[in-house]
Amino acid sequence: MKLKLFGTTVILLVAFLPRFECRAIESPGGALRLPAPQLQNSGPILERLGEEYFIRLGNGDSNSLPSSSLYPGASPAIYSRALQQLQLTRRLLQGKVGNIRALLSGFGDHGEESMERGRRSEDPPISLDLTFHLLREMMEMSKAEQLVQQAQNNRRMMELFGK
Amino acid sequence: MSLSARTQLLLFLISLLSIVGRSRFIEEDDDSDGLYSLLNMDQKRQSADFIFRRPLRCLDMLATDGYFTFVASQPQLACAAFVIAEPDEVISLELQDVSIDCTAGDFIKIFDGWVLKGEKFPSRQDHPLPLHQRYTDYCSSEGAGATSRSSQNVAMVFFRVHGPGSGFTLAVKKLHNPFPCNIMSQSPEGSFTMVIPHQRRNCSFSIIYPVEIRLTALSLGQAKSNDIGLQRQVWSDCSGSGDYVELLGGDGVDTSQMFPVADLCFSLSGLAQMKIGCDNSVVRLVSAATTSTACPFSTDCWSSTSSPGAERTVCLTSAL
Numbered sequence: 322m323k324l325k326l327f328g329t330t331v332i333l334l335v336a337f338l339p340r341f342e343c344r345a346i347e348s349p350g351g352a353l354r355l356p357a358p359q360l361q362n363s364g365p366i367l368e369r370l371g372e373e374y375f376i377r378l379g380n381g382d383s384n385s386l387p388s389s390s391l392y393p394g395a396s397p398a399i400y401s402r403a404l405q406q407l408q409l410t411r412r413l414l415q416g417k418v419g420n421i422r423a424l425l426s427g428f429g430d431h432g433e434e435s436m437e438r439g440r441r442s443e444d445p446p447i448s449l450d451l452t453f454h455l456l457r458e459m460m461e462m463s464k465a466e467q468l469v470q471q472a473q474n475n476r477r478m479m480e481l482f483g484k
Numbered sequence: 485m486s487l488s489a490r491t492q493l494l495l496f497l498i499s500l501l502s503i504v505g506r507s508r509f510i511e512e513d514d515d516s517d518g519l520y521s522l523l524n525m526d527q528k529r530q531s532a533d534f535i536f537r538r539p540l541r542c543l544d545m546l547a548t549d550g551y552f553t554f555v556a557s558q559p560q561l562a563c564a565a566f567v568i569a570e571p572d573e574v575i576s577l578e579l580q581d582v583s584i585d586c587t588a589g590d591f592i593k594i595f596d597g598w599v600l601k602g603e604k605f606p607s608r609q610d611h612p613l614p615l616h617q618r619y620t621d622y623c624s625s626e627g628a629g630a631t632s633r634s635s636q637n638v639a640m641v642f643f644r645v646h647g648p649g650s651g652f653t654l655a656v657k658k659l660h661n662p663f664p665c666n667i668m669s670q671s672p673e674g675s676f677t678m679v680i681p682h683q684r685r686n687c688s689f690s691i692i693y694p695v696e697i698r699l700t701a702l703s704l705g706q707a708k709s710n711d712i713g714l715q716r717q718v719w720s721d722c723s724g725s726g727d728y729v730e731l732l733g734g735d736g737v738d739t740s741q742m743f744p745v746a747d748l749c750f751s752l753s754g755l756a757q758m759k760i761g762c763d764n765s766v767v768r769l770v771s772a773a774t775t776s777t778a779c780p781f782s783t784d785c786w787s788s789t790s791s792p793g794a795e796r797t798v799c800l801t802s803a804l
Contacts, residue, residue, distance in 0.1 A: 328492040336499035447593065447642050448602040449564045453692050453735070453763040456566075456600070460670055460692075463547035463568065470536050470548050477534060 540565060546656055547670065553581075554643070555651035561644050565654065566598060569637040571667040571676060571689075573658040577639060579622055579630040582652040584645055586623035592643040592652060594620040594632040598668065599640065603738035606636060606666040610686050610739060633659070636666040668692070668737075675782035680727075680771040688732075688739045688768040695765045695783040697731060699756040702748060703778045727771045729779050733762030742766060 485493070536550030542563040546552060552565070567575050577594055584590035596618040598605045608615060612635060620632045632639070641654060663679065665687035672693035680687055728749045734742030746758055769779050 325488060325492070328489075328496070332492065332496045332499050335496065447595075448599050449562075449642075450601055456692060459543075459545035459566065460547075460568065463545040464670055467547040470550075474534055 540654060546654075549657050551580075551653055551655050553651065553653045554645075556645040556648055558648055559646045561646075563643045563645075565641045565643075567634075567639045567641070567656055568668060568670055569658045571637055571669065572661055572664050573637055574661045575634040575637065575639045576657040576659055577632050577634075577641065578655040578657075580653040580655055582622060582630070584622075584643075584650045584652065585647060588646050590623070590643075590645045590647075590650060592622040592641065594622075595640045595642065596620075596632070596634050597636065597640070597666075598638050598737060600737045603736040603741060605638065605668060605690060605737035605739070606688065607738045607740040610666055610688060611635065612685075636668075637661070637664065638668045669783070673784055675780065677778060677780035678767070678769050679778045680769055686768060686770045688766050689781075690737065690739070690764060690766045691783055692737070692764050694759075694761045694763070696757065696759045697765065697767060697781055697783050699729065699748065699758075699767075699779065699781045700754075702729060702750075702756070702780075727769070730766075730768040730770065731758050731760060732766040732768055733760040733764070734766075735763045737764060739766050739768055 536548050538550070538552060540546075540552035540554035542554075542560050544552070544565045546565060546567045547569070554563075567577065569575050579592060579594075582592065584592065596613065597611065604611075604615075604618075611618065622630060643652070645651065665678075665680065665685060667676070667678075667687075667689045669676075669689065669691045672691055672695050676689060678687055678689055728747055730744050730748075731746045732739055732742040733745045736742070742762075742764065745760055746756075748756060765783075767779065767781055
């Protein structure tokens, strides 16, 4: 009796054992990535941002701001301050330290001199300041290069199979 | 052996069989070279010139497999290489022959995604990894930091070298991704079907052009049930109902900073069409993992001058 009970229990356990979750995509040899150094706590970054905030206050802004007529019904003094803060926040969010001039003369080696990258600390974030127009040009060039390479590969493959 | 013992043994063996053979793994042989496997040794040796090699520029975009070598002739302090693949591919990057001086401030960082003007694609909400894990720094992890595999069809490499003659070689290899999520399109024209199979995740298809998007035969999981017609519900907020499709427009690459142009909460058997006059147009599929969600769509170039009489969608940028 006990043996039967034991046997039945074993069978039920084996039948209903929890199975490993099957995943559709498995990458056993996947990214060998070590985590980057931890980001600094928000305190020092905010202080640094604050310094930049004040440094930038005197600089002219090349981007145009909307007029305060968009926000009717409040005092102009508040609006000028709010607009200034929005302007500075926007520039800070764009991640710039210095000139923001994307490649005006077009793609190529000229870009290296005029390009500027905003970088706040040794840790991420790092950012690149490119216009969409330039990014599109680069994508089209890379696509053209890919097509040329594919055509060459096809030609070589045909030659190889022909031998 | 008694009958009951035999019965129990048989039941035991049958239950063992139930464990075997229910796998949903997609086995992919990474070493399969397609047509290359048909070549013999001599031919394989001759095919070595199939491997694409060229110099890497300070600002570059790579769309092919191959080896790209950067050698600095002068200090290069702000360089980046964008890598883009087909929508159903992911990118494997490997650094080889690296000769930089990490102590002098040189670095090479690989990022899982694209960063443009401080905005990241995919956004923090859409990417499976936290932000600091998306960066791979060669200098802080010399051995393991030399390789990286992206989670989507875009990746980028930031690098800075001070000394002339410093450099490295970047090996780019593209791997097949059966369930692509978060795609950056290389072309404004084309069609694609985005599928989210039983997962709670949001996927976006980004086109950095103003385009006309046509959604066909949308299949969503567990939409809100009410008797208001599809036409009227198209423009209302879908955030309460299970799975839905968002069309976004904006002037950056971060989808969380973009403006929703339209939401679609209901499965669609006809055609929904939208023109987005923004620098970046995104189709975003939000899935609550109730069922599989599929969204086929096609895109076409659209410029505001091509249809002067038609209704134009004005792009709301982040300018306040």
